[in-house]
Amino acid sequence: MEERWARRLERQEAIVEVRNRFLEKDRSLDRAAFEEVFDARTLLTIYRLMKRGVIDDFYGVISAGKESRIYHAKNRAGEELAVKIYLVNNREFRKGRLEYLVSDVRLGRVGGSIRKLIYLWAKREFLNLKQAYEAGVPVPKPHAVIDNVLVMGFIGENGQRYPLLRETALSVDEYADIYRKVLEGIATQYRRAELIHGDLSEYNIMCGPSLSVYFIDLSQAVLIHHPRADFYLMRDIRNVNRFFASKGVEVLEDEEFFEEVTGRRPYELAV
Ligand code: ATP
Ligand code: MN
16 A cells, blocks of 8 residues: 555656656746646656656757657767657547558557557557668667657757758759659668658658758558558659759659659559
8 A cells, every 4th residue: 555655656756857847948838738738647658768768858849740749858878869749638630540550460459549549659650660760761760669759869960950851952963862862762661661651741851961861750651561552652752753843853753763662663543
């Protein structure tokens, strides 16, 4: 009995500690907004990650979306991290996501509350990152996932994230160079990681030094055996071609691009 109380007290203290640390670091959230975003369970999850040394400290918010908030952090070794916290009280989390989850053989049977689905969604992004990272696709290094909190490598330096492709202003030649790298990344992702990003565009590609590229936001990536795989791949290709064509790059035909990635011509695809 006493032990239970002790544990409960420790948990309460942990929650208070993490909450105070966040309120101090993330000035964009006032107390009320904070309570909306971080429920006690999420704070406890963060506490667990800190206790394990996966996260040592937080240094402020990188991105605040409807579905997630991303924080800059460091681990005990001093490596820079991006911590993606999926919002559990997110009413926008559409059932449409179920389609992706149910068809993923890596996850087993899928069901349960919205909260559980969001945990699975985070786990899926982690698995996708791992599979891509290990195959040599330029994506953030996955460090850990617990429930709705995903810890990955930071794409940037000294707390400054690299720009998204859409935020860059480069010459045609530089864009042509990046285009080839994006094509290579998609091909490696397809052939070696057996994944298709599924939401690739200038919003989910970051550009590092010497025109290097990184793919981010792999939550909706699908295995190449997914029934709609060709459709998703073709959509990614169209997005990429559209962006680089708008920058004056001589892009491949969509079908040619598809063939370079997969080694085969696309079947007739509905647009
Ligand atoms: P959005 O709806 O804005 O796309 P999201 O929930 O899909 O948000 P992401 O796309 O994964 O989340 O990330 C949002 C933003 O956070 C990115 O546009 C990028 O600026 C930044 N970001 C994401 N991952 C990293 C990372 N590993 N390193 C640095 N910055 C990152
Ligand atoms: Mn995104």
